[in-house]
Amino acid sequence: MIKKSVFILVLIGTLMVIAGIIYWIFGGIEVKLVGENEINVTYKSDYNDEGFKITKYDNEVSEKRYRYETKSNVDTNILGEYETVYYIKYFLKTYELKRIVHVVDNVEPEITTNIESIEKDYCTKKVLSKDLEYNAIDNYDGDVTDKVTKEENEEGVILTVTDNNGNVGTKNILYTYTEKPKDKFTLNGSSTMYVAKGSKFSDPGTTYKDGCGVKMDVKVSTSGSVDTSKNGDYKITYTANDLTVTRKVTVYTPSTNTGGSVSGKVIYLTFDDGPGSYTERVLNTLNKYGVKATFFVTHQFGSYVNLIKKEYEQGHSVAVHSYTHNWNIYKSVDAYVNDFNKMNADIEKYTGSKSKIFRFPGGSSNTVSKSYAKGVVKAIASRMTSEGYQYFDWDVDSGDAAGASRSKIYSNVVNGVKNCSKCIVLMHDIKSNTVNELDNILRELTSKGYKFGTLNVNSPTVHHKIAN
Ligand SMILES: [Zn+2]
Incomplete structure (x- = not known):
């Protein structure tokens, strides 16, 4: 009896020990792949499987305690489905872990x-x-x-x-x-205006454009005013959006064009060789004194040619001088006429009609033309007059073409007009001395009460003796 019960006890004890050993070996064991059981691998990339992991109660089991084999058919050079399998031996038990591997093209072009x-x-x-x-x-x-x-x-x-x-x-x-261009604020009309005393000053205003040239309606504040009852210089300042422009307005007493000792005499001021860079100043000065003149124009200074329009609009006479002002226009009548017609086309463009009057480059008495064609000026003069054109020389020479000083120009003109018969005065609006002295000359002549006229095809002519 005792033997049997001892045996049972020993048996129970042994079973408990075996159970204990089994539990000690396998209790809390987990065998898992690292990562997902099914993965995508990029075409042509390196594939390294992440492997597996054995844990016992979340603690990693030492590699010494198991052995394993791997089988994998993954080929990343060919799209498709593959697998990687692990066979893991842990004590007497074998675990099999399988990962499905898709080799895919998941790279965008x-x-x-x-x-x-x-x-x-x-x-x-x-x-x-x-x-x-x-x-x-x-x-x-x-x-x-x-x-x-x-x-x-x-x-x-x-x-x-x-x-x-x-x-x-x-x-x-x-x-x-590109960067937005800056706004532009400009004056309408001239930056210098002349207003006759007692007349009404009407402000031409301003224009505001954005950098792209589109007109904008902006608030313009104006300071300064013009008292047309009082001679003097006035300044008007316009401001819009931080931009400022200024206009000078001069109120002057216009010439009365009457006068005892010089009554009956008419002075024809003529300006040759422009329009050029000084022409606008000449126009302003003429305006200031209310004097009209005649411009014998050229196309020598291309960007200023459009001033012909202003000359015309301000009441001056515009006449042909030469398109090129090159002496070789005298090589033939046709050469002269071609050049003449080109200039007259410009005049028509800016004034609406062709001019019937002209002045020979060098005057009708020039001798330069001799070296181009014998008798050419005579031939031109007869052809042009037969076609109804009239040419004008001069009987008062300012001397500016020969380089006269300001004071000499002044005396040539002011003294010259005392003794002239037709009083056609030769000046050049491309000569700075003339332009700078013009204010003085006009002040003197207007204060003396001379009358001024503009030339047209019926005006009294002055003709020099044709030399060729
Ligand atoms: Zn000339």
Whole structure:
């Protein structure tokens, strides 16, 4: 009895020990893959499996306690489904872990462009940069440039390309803009105006444009005023959006054009060789004294030719001098007439009609023409007069073409008009001495009460003796 019960006890004890050992070995054991059981691997990439992990109550089991084998057929050079399997022996037990591996093309095609942004002009929105060029390469499909689609919106161009496996590549090329040009605030009319005393001054105002040249309605504040009952210089200042422009207005007493000792005499001031850079000053000075003159014009200073319009609009006579003012116009009658007609076409463009009067370069008595063609001036004069044109020389020479000083020009003119018969005064609006002295000359002549006239085809002529 005792033997049997001892045996049972020993047996129970042994079973408990075995159970204890089994529990000690396998209790709390977990065998798991590291990472997901099913994964995607990029085509042509290096594939390294993350492996597995054995834990016992969350503590990693030493590698000494198990052995394992791996089988894997993964080939990242070919798209498809593969598997990696681990066979793990832990004591007497074998665990099998399997990971499904998909080799996939999950790389989007790459678009490259010749420019990274498209520059546009702020105002015109015109494209300034090179034309956009692009190509697209896919890791699996190769060159997919043909498949690129181009879409435009306000911000730029969006290039999109989808490869055969549905991967989408995009590239945004944004628009950039040049800097916004500054606003422009300008005077209407001249910056220097002359107003006759007692007349009404009407302000031509200003124009405000944004940097792109679009007229803007902005608030303009004006300071200063003109008292036309009092001679003097007045200043008007206009301000809009921090921009300021100023106009000078001179109130003057106009010449009365009457006078005892000089009554009956008419002075024809003539200005040759312009329009040029001084012509506007000449016009302002003439305006200041209310004097009208005659301009024998040229096309020598191209950017000023449009001043012919102003000469005409201010009541002066505009007449032909020469388009080129080159002596070789005297090589033949035709050469002269061609040059003459070109100038008269300019005059027509700015005044609405051709002029019937002219002045020979060098005057009708010039001898320079001799070295170009014998008798040419005579031939020109007879042809032109037969066609109804009239030419004018002069009987008062300011001397400015020969380089006279200001005081000499003054005395030549002021003394010259005392003794002239027709009083056609030769001056040049391209000579600074003349332009600088003109105010003094006009002050003197107007204060003496001379009358001034402009030349037309019926005016009294002064003709020198034709020398060739
Ligand atoms: Zn000339």
